[in-house]
Amino acid sequence: MNDRIEKLKTFLKESPSDSFLNHALALEYIKLGNDAEARLLFEKNKSANPNYIATYYHLGKLLERQGEEKQATEIYEKGMQVAKLVGDMHSYNELQGAYEDLVY
Secondary structure (H helix, E strand, C coil): CCHHHHHHHHHHHHCCCCHHHHHHHHHHHHHCCCHHHHHHHHHHHHHHCCCCCHHHHHHHHHHHHCCCHHHHHHHHHHHHHHHHHHCCHHHHHHHHHHHHHHHC
C-alpha cells in the first residue's frame, strides 16, 4: 500500500467522518485501480455529508467506468440539485457537463 493511503488512514483514525480525507482516500484507491474501495468511501461521504459536492462527480465517473450509466445519471442529477442548493455553480457546471456527456 502506498504512503499516501497510509497517511490518510492515520488521519482518518483521528477524524473518521472527515469528508475531505475520505474523498482523498477514495481518489488514491482509484489511482490504484481499486474502484470497490473508492466506491465505499464515496457512498459513505454521500450519506454522511450530502453537501460534499465533489463526491457526486467522482462517484458518477466511477459508476460510468463500471458500466452503471443509470446510477451515474442519477448521481449527476442529485449532485446538480445539491450544487444549486448550496450555490456552487462551478460544480454544477462540471456535473452538468458530465451528465450531458453521458446522456446525449
